[in-house]
Amino acid sequence: MIMFYNTLTRKKEEFKPIEEKIVKMYTCGPTVYDFAHIGNFRAYVFEDLLHRFLEFAGYNVIRVMNITDVDDKTITGAIKNKVSLEEYTETYINAFFEDMECLKLKKATYFPRATQHIPEMVSLIKILLEKGNAYFKDGSVYFRISTFPSYGKLSHYDFNKILTSSTDSDEYEKEEARDFALWKAVKDEPFYWDTEIGRGRPGWHIECSAMSMKYLGETFDIHTGGVDNIFPHHENEIAQSEAATGKKFVNYWLHCAHLLVNGEKMSKSKGNFYTLRDLLKKNYDPAGIRYLLLTTHYRDPLNFTEQSLKQAEKTVNNLNAFYQRVSFGIQTQTSCETNIEKKICKTFENFFDALADDLNISAAMGEIFKFIHDVNESFDLGKMSSKDSEKIISFLDKINEIIAVIEPIKEPLPDEIASLIKKREQARKEKNYAVADSIRNQLSEKGILLEDTPYGTRWIRKQKTT
RNA sequence: GGCCAGGUAGCCAAGCGGCAAGGCAGCGGUCUGCAAAACCGCUAUUCACCGGUUCAAAUCCGGUCCUGGCCUCCA
Missing domain, CATH: 3.40.50.620 (HUPs)
Structure with missing residues (x-):
C-alpha cells in the first residue's frame, strides 16, 4: 500500500x-x-x-x-x-x-x-x-x-x-x-x-x-x-x-518544503544563493549533491551547508566503494554458501515499504546501509561466493534505479593500467616497496586507487574529492 | 496578526505510545610492508523548555521559546 x-x-x-x-x-x-x-x-x-x-x-x-x-x-x-x-x-x-x-x-x-x-x-x-x-x-x-x-x-x-x-x-x-x-x-x-x-x-x-x-x-x-x-x-x-x-x-x-542555506532563507541579497553550476565550479560532485537533496524527507526543511555536502559525497563514495568491492568479488571469490537471497529479499521489502510510506527515503537508506554492513562482514569472513556477488550486484543495480548515485564501472581495465598493477604486484612480492608505492601513486594520479587484499590487488575508480 | 512546517549526539537524519535506526566526523583496536577499504569496540540515561494524561511519552494534550515558509506571480 x-x-x-x-x-x-x-x-x-x-x-x-x-x-x-x-x-x-x-x-x-x-x-x-x-x-x-x-x-x-x-x-x-x-x-x-x-x-x-x-x-x-x-x-x-x-x-x-x-x-x-x-x-x-x-x-x-x-x-x-x-x-x-x-x-x-x-x-x-x-x-x-x-x-x-x-x-x-x-x-x-x-x-x-x-x-x-x-x-x-x-x-x-x-x-x-x-x-x-x-x-x-x-x-x-x-x-x-x-x-x-x-x-x-x-x-x-x-x-x-x-x-x-x-x-x-x-x-x-x-x-x-x-x-x-x-x-x-x-x-x-x-x-x-x-x-x-x-x-x-x-x-x-x-x-x-x-x-x-x-x-x-x-x-x-x-x-x-x-x-x-x-x-x-x-x-x-x-x-x-x-x-x-x-x-x-x-x-x-x-x-x-524549502531548502535553507546555513539555517537561513536562500536569497540573492544575502549572497547565499547557489546554482548547481556554482557548486560544480567549486568541484563538488553531482552525485553528492543529488544524494544530499534526495535523502532528507521532502516535507522537512533541508538545511544546506557545505559540510553536509561533503558528508554526502563521502557517503556516495563509500556506496561506490562497496559496489566495486562486490564487483571485484565476482571475479575472484569462489567458495561457500550464504543465505544472501533471503537477506536481499528482506532488505528490498523494507526499502520498498519505507518509500511507500510517503517516500521515507532516510529509513529506506538505513536498510541499505545495514545490508551493506552485513555483506561486508561476510566478505571479511570469506563467506561470499561469486554467485552471491552477482546477486548482490543485481540488487544494487535495482536500488540504484531509485537513488541513482552509484556509478558502476562497466568498462574493462585498460591494458596499460592492468600491466602496471601486475608490475606492482611483482615488486611487492620482491618486497621492493619503493617501486610498489611509486606505481600506486602514479595510478592514483590517473584516478585509480589500489587496495591490497588477501585475494590480490583490487582497484577502484577514485571519486571526485574536494 | 492568520495559516503551515520544523526543533533528536560535533554535523546530517529516521523513529511519532513500549528499552533512541542509519550516515558523516572522532577515539581505541584488528587486518596491511605502509596505505585504502572493511571489521570489532567506544561516542545521546536522553529527544528546545515547562506542566499534564498514561503502568509506560521523543512520540498524546496544554502552554512557552526558537527557526523557517505562505498570506497575489518565489520550488
Missing part, C-alpha cells in the same frame, strides 16, 4: 490512481529567466524520487513538466538584453536540461512550453468567460473568485478574515482584490499574442491548467511543487480548472 501526504486533506492517504497501473502526474517546472538554483533542484529531485518510485512500484508514469517561458521576469530579461523572448529563454532552457542530466533527473514525458500553448489557454479562458467565472477589465481578463465558493480549499486560508483590503495601487482594475489575471492586456510591451480575447499575454496560472488538461486530462492523479506554490499558484489552478470543467482537477497534491 502506497501512502502519500495530500496537501488538500492534510492527511496521509492511500494512493489509488484513476486508471490501474497508470499514474498521470504534473510537476511544476522552471521559469527560464536564470539558471536554476539548488533550492529549485530540491523540488526537482523530490519529483524525480516520486517519479522513479512510482515506476519502481510498477506504474506507467505519464508526467508533465512545464517550462514557463513567458512571465514578468523573462520579459524583463529579454527587453534588457535586446533579444527575442525565444532567444533569451533558450539559454536557460538548455542549461536546465543539462543540469537535469547532471543530477540524473528522469525526463518527464512532456515538457510543454507556455508560449507554445497560447491557443489552449485562450480557449480555456473563453470557457470561463462564457460561464461567468471571468470578466474583462481594460482588455485584461480576470478570474471572478466569488463564483468559486470552495476557493481556499488547498491552502486552507479563510478569505473572510483576510484580503479584505486591497494593497497594490493598481488593483482598482479588478472587481475584487483577490481576483487574479488570466490574461493581461499588452499595450507598450514588445511581446504579445493577438487572439480572440485580444492582444496580450497569459497570466501566470493559466498555463498549468491548460497544459495539464491537454496532456493528462481534466482530472489527473498527482500535482507537485514547492510549498510556496500552494498559494496562490495551485489554489488558482484549482479554481480555473474546476470552474471550467465542473470536475475535480487533481486527486493528490504533494508539496516539498
